[in-house]
Amino acid sequence: MFAKLLTALVLAVVMxxxxxxxxxxxxxxxxxxxGLHRQMNRDSQATWDTQVRIAKRTGPEALHEALAxxxxxxxxxxxxxxxxxxxxxxxxxxxxxx
Amino acid sequence: xSDDGHLYTEANSQPVLRPGGVPTQVDRSPARxxxxxxxxxxxxxxxxxxxxxxxVQLQTYPQERLASKLxxxxxxxxxxxxxxxxxxRNGRVLATTRIAKRLFVDPVLIVDRSSFSEKAGYGxxxxxxVIELAxxxxxxxRYIVLDRRMNDQRTELLKNLDLPGLATDPVLVxxxxxxxxxxxxxxxxxxxGKGLAGLEQVYEKQIAATVGRVSxxxxxxxRALWVEAGNYQKQTxxxxxxxxxxxxxxxxxxxxxxxxxxxxxxxxxxxxxxDPFTGEVLAMANYPAFDPATFNKVxxxxxxxxxxxxxxxxxxxxxxxxxxxxxxxxxADPNEMIDTTSTGVHxxxxxxxxxxxxxxxxxxxxxxxxxxxxxxxxxxxERVGAEKLHEAMVRFGFGKPTGSGLPGxxxxxxxxxKKWTHYSVTSVPMGQEVSVTPLQMVRAFSAIANxxxxxxxxxxxxxxxxSTPPPLGVRVLDQRVADYTRSVLRRQVTEGGGKKANSELYxxxxxxxxxxxxxxKQGGYYQDQYVSSFIAGAPxxxxxxxxxxxxxxxxxxxxxxxxxxxxxxxxxxxEQSLMYLGxxxxxxxxxxxxxxxxxxxx
Numbered sequence: 001m002f003a004k005l006l007t008a009l010v011l012a013v014v015m016x017x018x019x020x021x022x023x024x025x026x027x028x029x030x031x032x033x034x035g036l037h038r039q040m041n042r043d044s045q046a047t048w049d050t051q052v053r054i055a056k057r058t059g060p061e062a063l064h065e066a067l068a069x070x071x072x073x074x075x076x077x078x079x080x081x082x083x084x085x086x087x088x089x090x091x092x093x094x095x096x097x098x
Numbered sequence: 099x100s101d102d103g104h105l106y107t108e109a110n111s112q113p114v115l116r117p118g119g120v121p122t123q124v125d126r127s128p129a130r131x132x133x134x135x136x137x138x139x140x141x142x143x144x145x146x147x148x149x150x151x152x153x154v155q156l157q158t159y160p161q162e163r164l165a166s167k168l169x170x171x172x173x174x175x176x177x178x179x180x181x182x183x184x185x186x187r188n189g190r191v192l193a194t195t196r197i198a199k200r201l202f203v204d205p206v207l208i209v210d211r212s213s214f215s216e217k218a219g220y221g222x223x224x225x226x227x228v229i230e231l232a233x234x235x236x237x238x239x240r241y242i243v244l245d246r247r248m249n250d251q252r253t254e255l256l257k258n259l260d261l262p263g264l265a266t267d268p269v270l271v272x273x274x275x276x277x278x279x280x281x282x283x284x285x286x287x288x289x290x291g292k293g294l295a296g297l298e299q300v301y302e303k304q305i306a307a308t309v310g311r312v313s314x315x316x317x318x319x320x321r322a323l324w325v326e327a328g329n330y331q332k333q334t335x336x337x338x339x340x341x342x343x344x345x346x347x348x349x350x351x352x353x354x355x356x357x358x359x360x361x362x363x364x365x366x367x368x369x370x371x372x373d374p375f376t377g378e379v380l381a382m383a384n385y386p387a388f389d390p391a392t393f394n395k396v397x398x399x400x401x402x403x404x405x406x407x408x409x410x411x412x413x414x415x416x417x418x419x420x421x422x423x424x425x426x427x428x429x430a431d432p433n434e435m436i437d438t439t440s441t442g443v444h445x446x447x448x449x450x451x452x453x454x455x456x457x458x459x460x461x462x463x464x465x466x467x468x469x470x471x472x473x474x475x476x477x478x479x480e481r482v483g484a485e486k487l488h489e490a491m492v493r494f495g496f497g498k499p500t501g502s503g504l505p506g507x508x509x510x511x512x513x514x515x516k517k518w519t520h521y522s523v524t525s526v527p528m529g530q531e532v533s534v535t536p537l538q539m540v541r542a543f544s545a546i547a548n549x550x551x552x553x554x555x556x557x558x559x560x561x562x563x564x565s566t567p568p569p570l571g572v573r574v575l576d577q578r579v580a581d582y583t584r585s586v587l588r589r590q591v592t593e594g595g596g597k598k599a600n601s602e603l604y605x606x607x608x609x610x611x612x613x614x615x616x617x618x619k620q621g622g623y624y625q626d627q628y629v630s631s632f633i634a635g636a637p638x639x640x641x642x643x644x645x646x647x648x649x650x651x652x653x654x655x656x657x658x659x660x661x662x663x664x665x666x667x668x669x670x671x672x673e674q675s676l677m678y679l680g681x682x683x684x685x686x687x688x689x690x691x692x693x694x695x696x697x698x699x700x
Binding site: 035060 | 131132135138177180183190191194195196197268273275276277279314322323324325345346349350
């Protein structure tokens with residue numbers, strides 16, 4: 001009888017410990033998730049800040065100033081159009097219906 | 099009995115020590131064990147039930163003292179969603195939201211009150227007197243804001259400044275990385291984060307974010323432990339808004355406009371760049387410009403997007419519209435000779451005296467437009483009549499908003515027929531007795547550039563992987579008439595008043611306009627106040643862009659003709675924008691020349 005009682009008590013203690021352990025794990029996980037969530041928020045806010053810095057430094061005026069500062073000569077990326085056989089403007093009949 | 103003096107009973111008996119060291123025998127009968135077992139079980143059960151009850155009570159109805167402590171261990175925070183970013187057509191950021199630091203003072207935490215202001219001021223670059231005054235103004239407050247939005251430099255300095263009493267608070271701010279670029283178009287947001295003007299206001303629903311909420315369980319030191327289920331409500335970021343505006347072209351437009359306005363000491367100016375085939379606005383510049391980040395430091399009229407909110411009498415830039423409409427109606431043959439008189443003065447059938455800037459004598463109908471003859475336009479307009487003229491203006495979209503969806507857009511003034519006077523038939527073809535917005539003018543001119551289709555202007559991208567094909571538009575001109583008008587307008591640039599817009603790189607077609615400002619108080623027109631305009635498209639054989647420049651009240655002593663004041667700005671914008679878009683030039687551009695160099699460096 002005592003052995004059975006002891007066994008029951010031990011099992012109860014083991015089960016209780018397991019339950020407590022699971023609960024502790026759950027809390028630790030929740031804590032970890034919360035920490036990660038806060039970290040994600042901080043990181044995304046840092047990304048916002050970085051985006052603004054990039055945008056400021058790559059704007060047309062900023063690039064223009066940067067190129068002027070280093071004295072970099074840029075050439076237009078367009079070339080002369082091929083000579084056309086046809087006149088560019090459509091020459092239309094001048095007699096419109098009245 | 100054993101050797102050590104213990105008494106033994108039967109096999110299930112244990113020796114028991116009596117007081118005095120004499121062992122006695124314990125009753126270990128099954129009945130007693132059962133009884134003890136039951137009592138133990140009952141006791142344990144009762145204890146467990148009491149504990150369970152206590153747990154239930156703590157969870158459901160805790161005592162007030164405990165409840166207050168439990169409550170203080172939870173902290174609720176708002177989760178800020180990010181307002182949508184406004185991008186140009188290539189994804190460059192025009193307006194975005196970020197977290198900035200708000201600097202404040204908590205006087206309770208200050209260690210040395212006497213030297214605090216000096217240390218904080220000199221350490222971070224503020225005036226110590228200002229800090230002292232701010233603290234004196236709210237002596238009981240623990241939250242005295244010193245700087246609503248710290249700059250990066252001060253934020254770095256604060257990290258190295260160990261001064262109790264100073265602290266920062268994260269705050270959402272709207273940032274405009276391109277500064278004043280397209281300021282009037284983009285608009286601005288108020289302190290509450292809501293759009294108050296421009297696209298920020300129009301697309302508020304789309305780009306606004308929603309605020310979330312989270313409640314943390316905290317430990318005794320206030321550190322976040324975890325979030326219980328149900329205590330988290332996610333924030334939602336606003337949608338990004340992509341525009342048809344091209345930041346580079348916008349930058350070119352604003353620089354050229356500013357140069358022209360400042361050169362001629364004008365009051366204000368607008369410049370619009372449009373793709374005539376889609377109706378997309380690639381640039382919408384206003385002068386003076388303003389930075390949306392500091393919107394409360396400028397006058398309200400500067401913040402207005404005058405491209406759509408203000409009207410003016412267009413003057414001669416209106417002639418191509420009426421000229422093409424009258425040509426389509428067959429009112430004049432392109433080669434027909436029209437007598438614009440050798441004196442430059444003409445009296446209409448209703449007795450009105452009209453002048454040309456200089457006498458042209460007998461000229462063709464084409465030359466009427468090329469030389470911008472008021473007399474020639476009025477002679478043919480009288481053949482057409484008021485009704486057809488009115489109909490043409492309405493067909494080209496004048497008198498009603500363009501449908502661009504921009505805030506504050508007005509429709510201009512086209513008087514109903516019944517209000518037309520005897521003079522109206524000869525005034526309207528010269529761009530008088532009609533008021534238009536710059537956007538309406540560019541839109542109507544685009545119909546000539548694209549072969550006769552009137553399209554709705556838009557600041558949202560029309561072409562692209564995720565968008566629908568451009569709307570069909572409304573045909574307002576026959577293709578042949580539109581093409582022919584273009585060829586005549588090309589001659590206006592090479593032979594007429596638009597010579598200063600003639601470019602070696604691209605063939606422009608356009609029309610100048612120098613409209614006197616109406617005197618609204620005394621009637622008539624001011625003799626020394628003008629709107630100097632030039633509107634053009636290019637390349638003439640396959641137009642890619644239409645550019646309209648409108649400069650208000652230039653100093654007449656320096657120059658006031660549209661062909662002088664506005665045409666160079668339009669040529670500059672056209673050349674640089676087309677080169678930027680990779681449109682082949684007529685001749686190889688000189689990299690040492692200002693325009694080409696500038697375009698590529700932008």
